[in-house]
Amino acid sequence: MSEPLLEVEHLKKYFPIRKGLWNKTVGHVKAVDDISFSVRRGETFGLVGESGCGKSTTGRSILRLIEPSGGKVRFEGREITELSSEEMRKQRRDMQIVFQDPFSSLDPRHSVQRILEEPLIVHGISNRKERQQRIAKLIEVVGLTPTHLHRYPHQFSGGQRQRIGIARALALQPKLIVADEPVSALDVSIQSQVINLLQDLQAEFKLTYIFIAHDLSVVKHICDRVAVMYLGRIVEIADKQLLYDTPQHPYTQALLSAVPEPDPDVKKERIILQGEVPSPANAPVGCAFHTRCPKAMKICSEVRPQLLDTGGGHLTACHLYATS
């Protein structure tokens, strides 16, 4: 097993809720509520969950694009939550992000050339010729041609823009890329092109991905290990095969059963969850899922279950498995 590239310990992000004339803080939205995991070098680590579960906030907190409220993030053994903003800026050379929306994450006033050149300038590659060479290589690596360099983002389709976003993230040869729903906004036939591209790049540049998505079949295809989030907490982490074959947490089970299969012959036992996800401003006491859990017990509404190894590196936060 290879060493962890990234370790996240007790990461928290609370957004204050302010009300009234004096903007008094009346409560907190616990977007990310005490989560821990580690990502190994060279793997693709999936973060899945429904909207509002805190998966994107987690991704951004790791890069400190938003400041975490608590906890530690270690990158190659180096504590990065304590770094000054200047040190952090340098650190981001190794940690990049690809956003979901290829329409709003590229500056419409800049040509592709400038979009790709900017990170190189910021990180001190002052030789113009070298920058040109790197950009020319980048644009080819992501499957576009040098003629595209002088165009502007609006002249590209969604899939092409996503390729530009990926090229920008690659510009500084990072070690880790946080891909926040990189294919969700794309059409099916374009989606598979971009997924294949991400996999090729990973093999070529030995990248580590944190792949944030809500589409469970895409995650199954691309990831090595997967963490399932619910209301700001991780409820289960396991190797992909274990998680999809023998999901343990009742939420994971329901989530997997809810995915429609593109095959009319597959008849699934569907667990239809009642109700909706509670507000993260007012998360239930104990296990966050107990209000919708078909297997809820008395203890679930009282004690928050810990994420425990149930064997073979399969971690589950559920009282059903804690006793055994």
Added chain:
Amino acid sequence: MDKPILEIKDLRTHFFTERGEIPAVDGVDLHVNPGEVLGVVGESGCGKSVTSLSVLKLVPSPPGKIVSGSILFQGQDITAMNEREMCKIRGNCISMIFQEPMTSLNPLFTVGHQIVETIREHRKMSKKEARALALEMLKKVGIARAESIIDEYPHQLSGGMRQRVMIAMSITCNPDVLIADEPTTALDVTIQAQILDLIRRLNEERGMAVMMITHDLGVVAEMCHRVAVMYAGKVVEEGSVRDIFKRPLHPYTQGLIQSVPRMNETRARLYSIPGNVPILSKNMQGCRFADRCPSVMPKCLEALPNLVEQESGHRCRCWLHENRQEDAV
């Protein structure tokens, strides 16, 4: 076989823009049988939504216009109807739910108010009776606190709830056809499962025909009896759900099905269709899929193939199945 309840014949809806005339729907033939769920699949820009909007004459005009073709609802041609006649059809005989329920509900009125308005538009009922019916409908679509939800505003509800309200509103007048345009795209999987379950129940219990427009092949496999695949303004293949998933004929359908990752199998690499969807224009020649097709032939670039029946109910628009096409002619 029953006569189709909704029949679209050679429909052409074009948009007249500064860049010229854009044939968004370019000769579409479709039919929906009573009590069936028809899936219309395709990627963005293939014309699936414009087709459904044309059925209710909701295409913004200008720039959009139904140029030719007919839409028969129970034998009556909708395209020939005036606005007053259309109002009797919309919501009453054919109703529609949209992808984003927030934009299709009026934020200024309570949920109850909007449902009551729909009912009283089509039925002679007192406000009180209409409200009672609205309440019953909200309960029927599985809204838990229907008594209080009825007096709430759309922004107070979650996405799944709003979609339920939309469905409640669209079925109050017991329509014969429900057009669902990407009804679950904006929702999470567990909520999507709830909504699909609801639509299926309505279809089975009331025999309401559903035209389901989506890009999600999983939803199609799960919900639909028949499927029409659209590409660049045209239907390229049509057949039973088993035909389409198990014996797809058109290279586009084949590519589409292969490019979706599946939960029950592991593949090292996904198939991907090269290139992008073509930009629609009036002077397109040949098969619309030709430049992305793995089995393209010289003929494909010259002439557009017809949508020809290959076996019972399974039709395909492709020169690869040319022999039978010539037989048919």
